[in-house]
Amino acid sequence: MAATCEISNVFSNxxxxxxxxxxxxxxxxxxxxxxxxxxxxxALSSPQMPLEGAEKASWSGEQPQLWSKAQVLDWVSYQxxxxxxxxxxxxxxxxxxxxxxxxxxxxxxxxLVFGPLGDQLYxxxxxxxxxxxxxxxxxxxxxxxxxMTLQEPLGxxxxxxxxxPFAQEMLEDYRQASPFYPGSVGAGAPSPGSSEVSTTGTxxxxxxxxxxxxxxxxxxxxxxxxxxxxxxxxxxKKGDLKHGKRKRGRPRKxxxxxxxxxxxxxxxxxxxxxxLWEFIRDILIHPELNEGLMKWENRQEGVFKFLRSxxxxxxxxxxxxxxxxxxxxxxxxxxxxxxxxILERVDGRRLxxxxxxxxxxxxxxxxxxxxx
DNA sequence: GTATCCTTTCCTGGTT
DNA sequence: AAACCAGGAAAGGATA
Numbered sequence: 001m002a003a004t005c006e007i008s009n010v011f012s013n014x015x016x017x018x019x020x021x022x023x024x025x026x027x028x029x030x031x032x033x034x035x036x037x038x039x040x041x042x043a044l045s046s047p048q049m050p051l052e053g054a055e056k057a058s059w060s061g062e063q064p065q066l067w068s069k070a071q072v073l074d075w076v077s078y079q080x081x082x083x084x085x086x087x088x089x090x091x092x093x094x095x096x097x098x099x100x101x102x103x104x105x106x107x108x109x110x111x112l113v114f115g116p117l118g119d120q121l122y123x124x125x126x127x128x129x130x131x132x133x134x135x136x137x138x139x140x141x142x143x144x145x146x147x148m149t150l151q152e153p154l155g156x157x158x159x160x161x162x163x164x165p166f167a168q169e170m171l172e173d174y175r176q177a178s179p180f181y182p183g184s185v186g187a188g189a190p191s192p193g194s195s196e197v198s199t200t201g202t203x204x205x206x207x208x209x210x211x212x213x214x215x216x217x218x219x220x221x222x223x224x225x226x227x228x229x230x231x232x233x234x235x236x237k238k239g240d241l242k243h244g245k246r247k248r249g250r251p252r253k254x255x256x257x258x259x260x261x262x263x264x265x266x267x268x269x270x271x272x273x274x275x276l277w278e279f280i281r282d283i284l285i286h287p288e289l290n291e292g293l294m295k296w297e298n299r300q301e302g303v304f305k306f307l308r309s310x311x312x313x314x315x316x317x318x319x320x321x322x323x324x325x326x327x328x329x330x331x332x333x334x335x336x337x338x339x340x341x342i343l344e345r346v347d348g349r350r351l352x353x354x355x356x357x358x359x360x361x362x363x364x365x366x367x368x369x370x371x372x
Numbered sequence: 373g374t375a376t377c378c379t380t381t382c383c384t385g386g387t388t
Numbered sequence: 389a390a391a392c393c394a395g396g397a398a399a400g401g402a403t404a
Contacts, residue, residue: 275378309392322380328392333379335394350388350392380400387393 076114079121276333277342279316280304281355281362302355302362309351 097105102125110118274282283290284304293312297303306312309327317325334353337343341356355362 320379325380329380329382331393332381332395336379338394345394348388374404376404377402378400379402381398383396385394388391 076121079117079124276316276330277337277355277359278361279319280312280334280353281359283312283315285362297352299364302359303346304353304355305349306351306353 110122293308297305313325313327313330341358344354344356346352346354
């Protein structure tokens, strides 16, 4: 299926963009096969420090299961350095394994090979492997879901000044994949599985014709009531939303039946998600993906603006498997960041926020272009 | 089991 | 009038 290829493309492109923000050194890694014991020792004695330096390590953008031997070695050397571990005690002859093999190792095995460092390695590895699926799962889901339903090319999409063909390609994929892309609303009916978002809930995302002032939700109007209408989910949520007043605060969770209704759609594990501000940041630092959703007002200062607030909220809701997310709610969460100085207030400007001193990863220095 | 963090949900009231 | 902003209150879910 061609779509699948494209999806993989998008995925890998996005993936590497997302997780190797500072031009990785993939190319610089010698083939593992070419490494001898001396090389191993050398590698261990001069590790790459992926997180602080100008460059990221070869392993940093990939799932551990997919690491080559060289990448495994690279990662081990990084851990050695990080934990100030004496590499001379490591049984180098047993380090010769690829990521898949590494992931199969039990903690005892790692301890056997790496000594006390083995436990650290095991837990780090666990963190790495468990972080990957979720980080991109949401976008993969979007891509996969919509790849099944995308048919007709979308009409004119408005002006996009994407420089590179690469960007164009990505953009095209995203355009087709995302219901939030300008012009894409209603382009495809939801696939049977795309039940995550509905317009039930508090219903603030109804039709609205935003004015040109960068108003939100230009295209989250009528058609997407259909787009997210669904397959039972709405009923799950109606619950206590009766007219009249209700108690303050978050209502109790769904009834048993409702839960069952939800659970059939849930992943077994509810993996650790990124925080909202990170989600926002990630959209911002990937122009190919955020086109039309948000924009930088002042990149240096970290000032940004929601262009399609409800669309972003829906996307966030989709990521959190919350069908009733709205900009109203999202913005409340955003406002909590003021106190923690993850965001700073921007007075008098609607839909405009600014990253605060406790945020990170959005500065141009931190996000070196992988695409150059 | 408990505490804490990070939202999520709802609300009132104010501003654009 | 609608959309947005501000922030209190209470609750849920995940994690430490």
